[in-house]
Amino acid sequence: MLQITAIGRLSKDPEIKTNKAGKEFVVFDIAVNKGYGDNKTTVFVSCTAGGALVSPLSKAAKGSLVTITGELSTALYQKKDGTTGESIKCFVNSFEYISTGSGNSGNSGNGGSNQQTPTPVPQPQQNTEQKNMGNYEEVGISSDDLPF
Numbered sequence: 001m002l003q004i005t006a007i008g009r010l011s012k013d014p015e016i017k018t019n020k021a022g023k024e025f026v027v028f029d030i031a032v033n034k035g036y037g038d039n040k041t042t043v044f045v046s047c048t049a050g051g052a053l054v055s056p057l058s059k060a061a062k063g064s065l066v067t068i069t070g071e072l073s074t075a076l077y078q079k080k081d082g083t084t085g086e087s088i089k090c091f092v093n094s095f096e097y098i099s100t101g102s103g104n105s106g107n108s109g110n111g112g113s114n115q116q117t118p119t120p121v122p123q124p125q126q127n128t129e130q131k132n133m134g135n136y137e138e139v140g141i142s143s144d145d146l147p148f
Contacts, residue, residue, distance in 0.1 A: 004070060004072040007065070025050040048090070065100055067095060
């Protein structure tokens with residue numbers, strides 16, 4: 001299984017659909033920025049989510065900033081000009097809304113319908129034996145320690 005975690009903005013409002021068995025699922029696309037400066041591009045990921053994620057994701061709107069995690073796959077398709085294109089797809093198993101500073105709390109979904117505010121990651125404490133390099137600790141690794 002190939003897992004992906006991506007942060008991006010919804011490029012359109014999510015759409016609720018129903019499969020042949022009568023189960024609801026939600027489809028949406030996110031635009032993920034890649035690179036920087038003159039090398040900056042946008043990659044679009046087509047996402048599908050089911051189960052307990054349908055309700056919270058269906059409330060999202062175009063432009064919402066989200067983090068998704070799920071199973072990655074690709075699909076080939078025929079472009080209008082007759083050439084073959086490849087799309088990136090993700091079956092989402094967890095997501096989180098990312099606050100953009102407007103005072104909204106971060107809602108998340110991970111297969112359940114729980115909502116939570118992200119917890120800040122504690123910074124490591126420095127002691128006198130560590131070299132002062134901000135919040136980083138120097139680790140001695142030789143090339144013999146590497147697996148390749």
